[in-house]
Amino acid sequence: MARYGMVMDMRLCVGCQACMAACSMENQTPYWNGKFRTHVEDIEHGLYPNVHRELLPRLCMHCDNTPCLSACPSGATYRTEEGIIRINYDRCMGCYACSIACPYDARYPYDREDVKTAAELYDDDLSHRVPHVDKCSFCEHRVLEGLTPGCAGTCPTNARVFGDLDDPESEVHKLSKTGKAKPLRPELGTSPKVFYIPS
Template identity: 80%
Template sequence: MARYGMVMDMRACVGCQACMAACSMENQTPYWSEKFRTHVEDSAHGEYPNVRRELLPRLCMHCENTPCLSACPTGATYKTEDGIVRINYDRCIGCYACMIACPYDARYPYDGDDVEKAEALYGSDCSHTMPHVDKCSFCEHRVKSGLEPACAATCPTGARIFGDLDDPNSEVHKLSVSGIARPLRAELGTSPKVFYIPA
């Protein structure tokens, strides 16, 4: 069984936000409320004339040691056999315990207004029909069909590298094992499956 992960190459990210647009279209995220499963934080550091721009692509880390899963009182948050952290919308009661427990701020509420707007936009194709908490799913429906997540498939610079962390021939395995790519905030002990190559 695969153990999926992603590497973010911060040397290659140009902040174009194509990943956000692709994810929003693929997963019907409520972009109208500025809520996204993935986003790119854009910040400036330093003072003129020594200023540098930092782009930090963010999404659910699909942690091995999953604080959101243990915080969920209904079992709506669960982990698949291949390690993807998912949400069962039918079981989610919107208590936000998982949002509070997530140290990466990777979850957001898909509230009643968002559901109304989604139903108006997507009609019978709407996949969000009740309020719930939402997050990245590594586009599991695409992965099961042999495709990459929408964000990785769309990235024009190849800054998002997706694959099986347990496959010694995969690029994500090689980058994570070599130490070239490192987890974000490893000191938290969550063992995330998203790794970063520093700019």
């Protein structure tokens, strides 16, 4: 069984936000309200004249030790056999316990107004029919068809590498084992499956 993960090579990210656009189109995220499953933070470090920028791609970390799953009282948050953390929209009560528990700020409300706007935009292709808390799903629907997530597939610099972390032949496995790729905030102990190579 595959164990999916992603490596973000921050040396290659140019902050073009193609990942955000692709994700929004693929997953009908409510971009009209500034809500995204993935985004790129533009962070400045230092003081003039010693200033530098850091572009930090963010999304759900699909942790093995999952605070959001433990916090969900309705069972709406669950883990697939491949380790992808998903949400059953029909079971989600919108209590936001998962959002509060997530130390990566990776979840957001898909509220009634978002559902209404999405229905106007997507009509019969609508995938978000009820209010719920939403997050990255690694585009599981694409992965099951042998494709990469929308964000990784559209990245022009290949800064996002997706695949099976347990497959020794996969690029994501090789990158995750170089010692350069590290989890974001390892002190949290969440065992994330998204790793970062610093710029």
